[in-house]
Amino acid sequence: MDDKQILHDLLKFHGHYCWAGVGGLRMGLTALRILGVQRTGAKALHAIIETGYNHSAGCFADGIQYATGCTLGKGNIERNPKGKLAVTLIDKKHNKAVRVAYRPASALMQKIVNAPFTRKRGLGIPPDQIPKEEQEEVVNLMWEAPEQDIMLIGPVTDREWQEEEEITRLVLCEGCGELVAESYMRVVNGKPVCMDCSGYSV
Ligand SMILES: [Zn+2]
Ligand SMILES: [Zn+2]
Known part of the structure; x- marks a missing residue:
């Protein structure tokens, strides 16, 4: 991924460095590309995320919000909580949808699990108390990984969208x-x- 500006912007918005937030950003960007749509401040898109409550990697949701423009405030993001890092992005205008899920290749998974950042997080150390270069290491692992090493991209499917009256x-x-x-x-x-x-x- 060449353009790091959106990565820096996400990390600033999100408030700390983490792999799950960056994973959400990448999967959100991929979903946009597959559907052939742009991030939007309007409500042309709707996201359904599968992360649940009170578990690690919940930061995935912020990456999805930042990538797609589907936000809690606009009400065009919702949870189908299954504890998974996955998103279904719906193009409401064309009634199309795609599901993108985090499915790491084992080599990448090992690198993330063994990274000092991840081990320290496992000990309960807050992200901002971990050295910057160790934070950047896991962010870069997610940002630079080939798509097929981190995600499963589903088929584009028909998805009829009924907008609820506001x-x-x-x-x-x-x-x-x-x-x-x-x-x-x-x-x-x-x-x-x-x-x-x-x-x-x-
Ligand atoms: Zn995070
Ligand atoms: Zn009152």
């Missing part, structure tokens, strides 16, 4: 005065209130 109205809660999306408001004694002020749990 509720655009925001209203003020008569209890706390905070701004709330209308679909989350409740009515108590004839007054519109937020979930916190309603006393209801759902």
